[in-house]
Amino acid sequence: MTKNRLEAFSDGVFAIAITLLVIELQPPDLEPGETLAHGLWLEWPSYVAYLVSFLTIGVIWLNHHRVFTQVAQVDGPLLVLNLNLLLWTALIPFPTAVVADFLAQGGEPARTAVAVYSAVYVVMGASFGGLFVWITHDDRLLQRLPPPEVVRAARLRFTLGLAVYLLAMALYYAFDQASVPADRPG
Amino acid sequence: MTKNRLEAFSDGVFAIAITLLVIELQPPDLEPGETLAHGLWLEWPSYVAYLVSFLTIGVIWLNHHRVFTQVAQVDGPLLVLNLNLLLWTALIPFPTAVVADFLAQGGEPARTAVAVYSAVYVVMGASFGGLFVWITHDDRLLQRLPPPEVVRAARLRFTLGLAVYLLAMALYYAFDQASVPADRPG
Amino acid sequence: MTKNRLEAFSDGVFAIAITLLVIELQPPDLEPGETLAHGLWLEWPSYVAYLVSFLTIGVIWLNHHRVFTQVAQVDGPLLVLNLNLLLWTALIPFPTAVVADFLAQGGEPARTAVAVYSAVYVVMGASFGGLFVWITHDDRLLQRLPPPEVVRAARLRFTLGLAVYLLAMALYYAFDQASVPADRPG
Amino acid sequence: MTKNRLEAFSDGVFAIAITLLVIELQPPDLEPGETLAHGLWLEWPSYVAYLVSFLTIGVIWLNHHRVFTQVAQVDGPLLVLNLNLLLWTALIPFPTAVVADFLAQGGEPARTAVAVYSAVYVVMGASFGGLFVWITHDDRLLQRLPPPEVVRAARLRFTLGLAVYLLAMALYYAFDQASVPADRPG
Numbered sequence: 001m002t003k004n005r006l007e008a009f010s011d012g013v014f015a016i017a018i019t020l021l022v023i024e025l026q027p028p029d030l031e032p033g034e035t036l037a038h039g040l041w042l043e044w045p046s047y048v049a050y051l052v053s054f055l056t057i058g059v060i061w062l063n064h065h066r067v068f069t070q071v072a073q074v075d076g077p078l079l080v081l082n083l084n085l086l087l088w089t090a091l092i093p094f095p096t097a098v099v100a101d102f103l104a105q106g107g108e109p110a111r112t113a114v115a116v117y118s119a120v121y122v123v124m125g126a127s128f129g130g131l132f133v134w135i136t137h138d139d140r141l142l143q144r145l146p147p148p149e150v151v152r153a154a155r156l157r158f159t160l161g162l163a164v165y166l167l168a169m170a171l172y173y174a175f176d177q178a179s180v181p182a183d184r185p186g
Numbered sequence: 187m188t189k190n191r192l193e194a195f196s197d198g199v200f201a202i203a204i205t206l207l208v209i210e211l212q213p214p215d216l217e218p219g220e221t222l223a224h225g226l227w228l229e230w231p232s233y234v235a236y237l238v239s240f241l242t243i244g245v246i247w248l249n250h251h252r253v254f255t256q257v258a259q260v261d262g263p264l265l266v267l268n269l270n271l272l273l274w275t276a277l278i279p280f281p282t283a284v285v286a287d288f289l290a291q292g293g294e295p296a297r298t299a300v301a302v303y304s305a306v307y308v309v310m311g312a313s314f315g316g317l318f319v320w321i322t323h324d325d326r327l328l329q330r331l332p333p334p335e336v337v338r339a340a341r342l343r344f345t346l347g348l349a350v351y352l353l354a355m356a357l358y359y360a361f362d363q364a365s366v367p368a369d370r371p372g
Numbered sequence: 373m374t375k376n377r378l379e380a381f382s383d384g385v386f387a388i389a390i391t392l393l394v395i396e397l398q399p400p401d402l403e404p405g406e407t408l409a410h411g412l413w414l415e416w417p418s419y420v421a422y423l424v425s426f427l428t429i430g431v432i433w434l435n436h437h438r439v440f441t442q443v444a445q446v447d448g449p450l451l452v453l454n455l456n457l458l459l460w461t462a463l464i465p466f467p468t469a470v471v472a473d474f475l476a477q478g479g480e481p482a483r484t485a486v487a488v489y490s491a492v493y494v495v496m497g498a499s500f501g502g503l504f505v506w507i508t509h510d511d512r513l514l515q516r517l518p519p520p521e522v523v524r525a526a527r528l529r530f531t532l533g534l535a536v537y538l539l540a541m542a543l544y545y546a547f548d549q550a551s552v553p554a555d556r557p558g
Numbered sequence: 559m560t561k562n563r564l565e566a567f568s569d570g571v572f573a574i575a576i577t578l579l580v581i582e583l584q585p586p587d588l589e590p591g592e593t594l595a596h597g598l599w600l601e602w603p604s605y606v607a608y609l610v611s612f613l614t615i616g617v618i619w620l621n622h623h624r625v626f627t628q629v630a631q632v633d634g635p636l637l638v639l640n641l642n643l644l645l646w647t648a649l650i651p652f653p654t655a656v657v658a659d660f661l662a663q664g665g666e667p668a669r670t671a672v673a674v675y676s677a678v679y680v681v682m683g684a685s686f687g688g689l690f691v692w693i694t695h696d697d698r699l700l701q702r703l704p705p706p707e708v709v710r711a712a713r714l715r716f717t718l719g720l721a722v723y724l725l726a727m728a729l730y731y732a733f734d735q736a737s738v739p740a741d742r743p744g
Contacts, residue, residue, distance in 0.1 A: 005569065005623055011191065012573030015198030016388075018276065019206060020577065025280040027287040036288055036298040054276070058269045065191055083616045090576065090612070094583040101585040102594055112594040197377065201384030204462065205392060211466040213473040222474055222484040240462070244455045251377055383563065387570030390648065391578060397652040399659040408660055408670040426648070430641045437563055 003074050006082060007065075013086045014061040017093065021053050024097040045103035049117075053096040056121070060089055063128065071135055081131045088124035095120045189260050192268065193251075199272045200247040203279065207239050210283040231289035235303075239282045242307070246275055249314065257321055267317045274310035281306045375446050378454060382436060385458045389465065390429040393422050396469040417475035421489075425468040428493070432461055435500065443507055453503045460496035467492045561632050564640060568622060571644045575651065576615040579608050582655040604658035607675075611654040614679070618647055621686065629693055639689045646682035653678045 025046050028039030064085075071078070095117040102109035211232050214225030250271075257264070281303040288295035397418050400411030436457075443450070467489040474481035583604050586597030622643075629636070653675040660667035 005565070007191070008194070008566070009569050009573055009619065011195050012198060012570060013577050015195055016202055016574055016577040017580075018272070019199050019202040020581065022203075022276055022279050023206065023209065023581065025277075025283075027284045030295070036284075036295040040284070040298070040302065050277070051273075054273050055269075058272075061195065062265065079620065083613075086576070086616075087609075087612050090580055091583075091608070093580050097583075098585045098594075098598070109588070109594040112598070116598065193377070194380070197381050198384060201381055202388055204458070205385050205388040208389075208462055208465050209392065209395065211463075211469075213470045216481070222470075222481040226470070226484070226488065236463070237459075240459050241455075244458075247381065248451065255374075379563070380566070383567050384570060387567055388574055390644070391571050391574040394575075394648055394651050395578065395581065397649075397655075399656045402667070408656075408667040412656070412670070412674065422649070423645075426645050427641075430644075433567065434637065 003068065003071060006074055006079070007068055010064060010082060010086060011061070013090055014057060014064070017090050018054055018057040018061075020093050021050050021057075021096060024093060024100055025050060042104070043100075046100035049096045049100045049103075053092050057089060057092060060085075060124070060128065067132060067135060077134055078131070081127070081134055085124070085127040085131055088120060088127050091120055092124070189254065189257060192260055192265070193254055196250060196268060196272060197247070199276055200243060200250070203276050204240055204243040204247075206279050207236050207243075207282060210279060210286055211236060228290070229286075232286035235282045235286045235289070239278050243275060243278060246271075246310070246314065253318060253321060263320055264317070267313070267320055271310070271313040271317055274306060274313050277306055278310070375440065375443060378446055378451070379437075379440055382454060382458060383433070385462055386429060386433040386436070389462045390426055390433075392465050393425050393429075393468060396465060396472055397422060414476070415472075418472035421468045421472045421475070425464050429461060429464060432457075432496070432500065439504060439507060449506055450503070453499070453506055457496070457499040457503055460492060460499050463492055464496070561626065561629060564632055564637070565623075565626055568640060568644060569619070571648055572615060572619040572622070575648050576612055576619075578651050579611050579615075579654060582651060582658055583608060600662070601658075603661035607654045607658045607661075611650050615647060615650060618643075618682070618686065625690060625693060635692055636689070639685070639692055643682070643685040643689055646678060646685050649678055650682070 025043070028036070028043060030036060030039045095113075099113045099117045102113040104110075211229070214222070214229060216222060216225045281299075285299045285303045288299040290296075397415070400408070400415060402408060402411045467485075471485045471489045474485040476482075583601070586594070586601060588594060588597045653671075657671045657675045660671040662668075
């Protein structure tokens with residue numbers, strides 16, 4: 001497996017996943033007397049989800065490229081780890097659609113939708129982390145290994161990023177639980 | 187980030203966005219006694235929208251290529267500006283579907299659909315303008331900077347194009363408002 | 373515009389159009405007591421349409437490549453003619469879906485569906501013919517112009533292919549009209 | 559036809575087919591009082607189908623690349639055999655959707671869905687086998703033909719793989735038939 005074909009295939013999947021996001025955006029079904037402007041406005045969670053997911057896949061693509069410029073040779077585990085990253089990236093349109101459909105409802109559906117969305121992002125981040133750890137675990141794959149402290153710093157950033165993400169999720173749920181009694185005072 | 191991979195990724199997004207337009211075209215649901223020919227005929231706004239959007243993305247792709255032949259090196263802001271252009275280009279199938287669904291109804295839905303469609307195009311044009319301004323703002327990025335008067339002329343064309351576009355939209359709405367009294371004479 | 377990027381973009385559109393055909397194939401909605409095997413069987417026009425459209429786009433891709441190996445330089449009209457060919461090729465999933473939905477009904481819907489399908493193919497064939505004529509109309513574009521009699525023979529084959537196609541359509545309709553009295557003897 | 563363009567086109571189809579799998583995953587329609595978590599849970603056959611199909615297409619892509627590194631020159635039959643492989647690979651999202659829709663129902667729909675899914679996989683495996691046999695049938699296509707015993711071993715593995723697959727299907731149906739009397743004791 002040459003590096004070029006691996007990069008081309010990965011770019012293809014990134015480009016398709018980022019462009020497929022748009023098919024979750026559907027013209028609204030208007031109720032009698034409803035204006036189209038109002039119907040489109042009610043779809044705001046879809047626009048937010050489109051934007052966030054687009055930027056996320058864009059950033060994955062940038063990082064993927066940055067990491068692979070350092071790779072000299074492709075081996076079996078790298079192929080598998082890369083395929084694993086693509087699996088979770090290509091999945092993003094699904095949690096995006098779930099959030100778009102249920103975020104505005106509030107309550108359990110909104111909570112679950114955000115949890116699913118977050119979970120896919122955490123797993124995707126972990127997949128990228130795994131890929132990065134494998135690439136930097138010795139110099140066999142690297143044209144020139146960056147200084148160890150650079151590698152350690154980059155790994156730390158990955159871990160911190162995931163930690164912040166998990167913390168944000170935990171806070172969201174703690175806040176959400178705290179607000180439940182207020183919702184059901186009786 | 188090499189220029190080659192940036193161009194390949196952008197081409198991928200353009201090619202997918204232009205080909206995805208077709209999924210807005212759906213076989214009609216016929217009412218009892220309706221001929222398929224009539225059902226297909228009623229979908230004419232879809233065909234117009236497909237054609238206009240196809241040509242637009244095709245022209246973006248051509249211009250993108252023309253601009254990037256001048257780029258010698260890719261930097262961070264260029265990446266971000268390019269991702270921004272892709273975001274609006276990949277979005278085009280959505281306003282296309284909105285126009286296809288609501289143009290034939292007339293009234294508020296048609297007006298709003300055209301406004302949404304136009305707004306996405308204006309933002310996309312502005313995104314392309316931003317990319318172009320960044321590329322031509324000094325000679326760092328250019329293999330050979332065209333003479334200043336050529337750059338000024340090209341920037342002027344962009345600005346004029348946007349101005350004409352906004353004017354057309356304003357006229358459309360002025361005309362539309364003027365015709366409202368005729369619609370509701372009472 | 374380099375020839376490489378034109379070919380890569382065209383290949384992208386061909387690859388996406390050929391792969392998008394599958395989204396017209398949907399799991400059937402079963403009626404109570406209906407077996408899935410029966411429900412799938414009733415979808416046979418979809419499978420035929422998938423197969424025919426897949427082979428058609430595959431052949432277009434092969435011919436496109438064969439023609440472009442002869443092209444030395446890309447000019448403006450060639451870009452426009454190529455975009456025109458892509459427009460009709462990317463449209464193919466739509467008439468494919470129309471045929472898949474209405475072929476089994478017989479009568480006017482089947483006739484109209486086949487007519488739409490055929491019309492898109494004829495226009496696509498004509499678009500390819502136009503591209504071919506432009507490429508061979510002088511030696512400016514060709515690395516080595518094939519002998520004039522080869523070019524004439526190829527042009528003749530194109531024209532004949534279209535003629536046979538139009539004849540087949542005409543026969544189909546003549547036959548169809550002839551069978552109408554038999555259908556409505558009263 | 560150069561080998562490069564054949565590989566690029568095939569990679570495009572693989573990348574699109576693998577990314578299109580996600581559009582079979584749809585947010586659930588919740589019944590009154592149903593939680594989103596429950597609705598998502600009921601879609602587990604979709605997730606299994608997504609995973610299996612993703613891995614399958616990923617493996618096809620890897621094998622395709624491995625085989626083509628050995629190919630020195632592309633001829634007509636190879637083009638046709640490759641297009642045949644792409645046809646069945648691009649079809650995979652359809653049986654994936656059928657399995658996702660009907661697996662959880664059990665009974666005839668589940669059996670038929672699995673049979674359709676398996677059948678597409680067997681035909682796809684056979685298509686790949688045919689491609690491989692053609693590539694290894696003489697040294698015209700190979701840069702360096704592997705030793706005959708390696709080729710024989712590889713062909714044997716292909717045949718064994720298909721045999722195991724067919725056996726698994728046969729066992730599944732034998733088991734399924736055997737369990738029918740238990741289902742309907744009366």
